[in-house]
Amino acid sequence: MLKEAVQEVRVFAPATVANVACGYDVLGFAIDSPGDEVVVRHCDKPGLHITSITGDDGKLPKAPEKNTAGVAALDLLRHLGMTDRGIEMEIHKKMPFGSGLGSSAASAVAGAYAVNKLIGEPLSKKQLLPFAMAGEASADGAWHADNVAPCLLGGIVFIRSNDELDVSQLPAPDNxxxxxxxxxxxxxxxxxxxxxxxxxxxxxxxxxxxxxxxxxxxxxxxxxxxxxxxxxxxxxxxxxxxxxxxxxxxxxxxxxxxxxxxxxxxxxxxxxxxxxxxxxxxxxxxxxxxxxxxxxxxxxxxxxxxxxxxxxxxxxxxxx
Amino acid sequence: MLKEAVQEVRVFAPATVANVACGYDVLGFAIDSPGDEVVVRHCDKPGLHITSITGDDGKLPKAPEKNTAGVAALDLLRHLGMTDRGIEMEIHKKMPFGSGLGSSAASAVAGAYAVNKLIGEPLSKKQLLPFAMAGEASADGAWHADNVAPCLLGGIVFIRSNDELDVSQLPAPDNxxxxxxxxxxxxxxxxxxxxxxxxxxxxxxxxxxxxxxxxxxxxxxxxxxxxxxxxxxxxxxxxxxxxxxxxxxxxxxxxxxxxxxxxxxxxxxxxxxxxxxxxxxxxxxxxxxxxxxxxxxxxxxxxxxxxxxxxxxxxxxxxx
The missing domain is CATH 3.30.70.890 (GHMP kinase, C-terminal domain)
Incomplete structure (x- = not known):
């Protein structure tokens, strides 16, 4: 059942700590801040349009197929057969590149999650994983869920297999x-x-x-x-x-x-x-x-x- | 508080599955059978004496300091300052050597556990771990807890570090x-x-x-x-x-x-x-x-x- 009465959505995707010492490539967790924000809204012109990027010192491309958040969103829309939808996207980078805090993962997750929300939430968070992964992979060429999965799902996430996207969310100790x-x-x-x-x-x-x-x-x-x-x-x-x-x-x-x-x-x-x-x-x-x-x-x-x-x-x- | 009113104890130490596929050197679990039995009883002659070994086709030495169960028991008695105690030990091997079922670990565990029971249980099961380890190490020259720990404690045991003997007992799923x-x-x-x-x-x-x-x-x-x-x-x-x-x-x-x-x-x-x-x-x-x-x-x-x-x-x- 699709809920679609939303004109505009702003989402926040948090920074993540991957590897976690002994968990190279298999473990990551989300923190509260920093994080990236993505805003999406319906528009009349068909296709996905990145209208504004802030906080990137002009480094990020606005062409959706070359932009991490754009690739994730496009991949999702393609999967759903909705590439003709008119969607505007703003990206607000609020963490540095190459920081080791999952910057590109946060943008990819935010892009896929925001668009999914805007179009009535046809997929669950976990189902968005491959699309966010595709977005991040477009930025760094690797296929690792240890930033994307905790950024999307929250908590501490263990990845048995990146190839199979076999992920388990672990309950974090209270304190x-x-x-x-x-x-x-x-x-x-x-x-x-x-x-x-x-x-x-x-x-x-x-x-x-x-x-x-x-x-x-x-x-x-x-x-x-x-x-x-x-x-x-x-x-x-x-x-x-x-x-x-x-x-x-x-x-x-x-x-x-x-x-x-x-x-x-x-x-x-x-x-x-x-x-x-x-x-x-x-x-x-x-x-x-x-x-x-x-x-x-x-x-x-x-x-x-x-x-x-x-x-x-x-x-x-x-x-x- | 020592309870010591026991004249003779017969104990059973189960076979164990170590490694468990991906848990090389860090994981093991106990099964119900086969297993080794050790009988110990007080005697008047000071020191530990192995009086009988069955099921070994005559392969195992009766000299306690050369026998897996004997070494574990002696190591424990030495730790407690009780090497002058007179103790007789019988060993009944009920599983094959070199089977991959933790045969020497079972004997070592049985030796340490039986003697600890006989002398009033001064140590907990977990405290017996290093003595049983010493017994097994005397047989195969390696220092691995992945048979000894589950044989002693039961269940599925994860060993973070063999050197530090940092072991965790995991609850096995019911079925x-x-x-x-x-x-x-x-x-x-x-x-x-x-x-x-x-x-x-x-x-x-x-x-x-x-x-x-x-x-x-x-x-x-x-x-x-x-x-x-x-x-x-x-x-x-x-x-x-x-x-x-x-x-x-x-x-x-x-x-x-x-x-x-x-x-x-x-x-x-x-x-x-x-x-x-x-x-x-x-x-x-x-x-x-x-x-x-x-x-x-x-x-x-x-x-x-x-x-x-x-x-x-x-x-x-x-x-x-």
Missing amino acids: LWAAVVHPDIEILTKVAREILPVDIPVANATQQIGNLGGLLCGIIQSDYGLISRSIHDVIAEPRRQKLIPEFYKAKRAAQGAGALGFSISGAGPSVFALCEGEETAQKVGAAVSKVFTDIKLGNQTYVSKINPHGVHVVEEKASS | LWAAVVHPDIEILTKVAREILPVDIPVANATQQIGNLGGLLCGIIQSDYGLISRSIHDVIAEPRRQKLIPEFYKAKRAAQGAGALGFSISGAGPSVFALCEGEETAQKVGAAVSKVFTDIKLGNQTYVSKINPHGVHVVEEKASS
Whole structure:
């Protein structure tokens, strides 16, 4: 049953922390902010038209088939046989590119979700996953759900298989908070990927598997001690930390302030800590921020609970 | 508070399935049978004395410091400062060596558990883990909890770290059954280990991590579909299957009979299937057994629910 009496929808898609230390390519979670906003409205001219993009320093293309949010929306409309619909889209980027916070995933999710809402919500959130994935893949060429899935669904999301899009939403422990700090440098996902090894020792794989399993058990059973013992990445972090100034100093600062664990968010340069409680998360965020500030590196700190909702409608205007 | 009025204790330690496909070195579960029995009783002559071993074809040493059950018991007594206690031990092996069913782990667990019971139970089951580990390590030279921990604790046990002995017991889904078939060949754990690669592609590690995480989520959330999609081993099984005649034929037979998944138990040659419900497990066990029987390979089939208890007392005689 389609509900279609909406003239305009504004949606917010949150930043996400992918990899989560030992969960390389298989785990991600959403935070409250920053995030991207997309506005869509019906118009008379057939087809999808991106009328305005803000916050991108003019970097993003307005051609829908070249724009992350546009590709996601077009892919959805194509699937539904609705490409002749007249739709205007505005994109408001509110987080930096190449930040390791799932910027392109947020735009892709926002694009697909907003259009789905506008046309009467024919698909469920979970059904939008492949379209948002297509949008993100158009930006970075990879097919990974670890930003897109938590951005769309909220919470902590585990991805058994990116190819099969087999995702499970995990209940986040009540008092689990994240402190995320973004230092003002840019790391290209491509560079961060190339720095990784092709082969690793089976012993390292086993260690990573042990930690990932421990983290999942800790999350599901609200066992903060087990979460803490499990947040270790022996595959990506030892290589990628070189791309982030004072990474280990920041890590020690986070641990000293009481973090359960600390690692790189996605491909970086953002870093994140998981913490038990808001007070600790605030302290950890401040301690990590200070490490970057001390070397005159601008940075932004975001402290929030794990965001359980993911993308959501901010404002809806009914058809007159 | 020590309870010590026991003259003799007979305990049963069950067989275990380690690795569980994608859980190489980190996952194991206990089944109901087969298993080893150990009897201990007080005696006047100080020290631990192994008076009788049955079912071993004379292969096992009676010197306690060279015997798996003996080492575990001695290690415990040493820890408690009780090596001067006079204790007699009988060992009744009821499962084959080198079967991939945790034979040495069962003896080690039974040895430590029986002595702990006899001397008034000063330690909890979980506290016995390092002593049982020491017993098993004396037999196969490795330090892996994936047989010892489920044999001791029961249920499905996840091991975040073997070095740290960080183990979590997972609740098994109500209707999860195992069909285990042991073909009459012997695989030395050493050979099964040497056949494994030293390095693996990161892509394989990620796949294995995805499947292990999926299996844990499936187990904890009783999601049989997710369990089924997750029981794949891309690291050990492709190499070790060569050591088991008609492995893939047996796998196809198991799948054809409705198994959720099928792989090698521990280092083999035993194979196991996880199934939803007893009826399916019985069918799967019969189908796999037939594959071995058809090539004139003797075999034994064991069908049971996941055993939630692990090692337990069979008989206790009070001091007169």
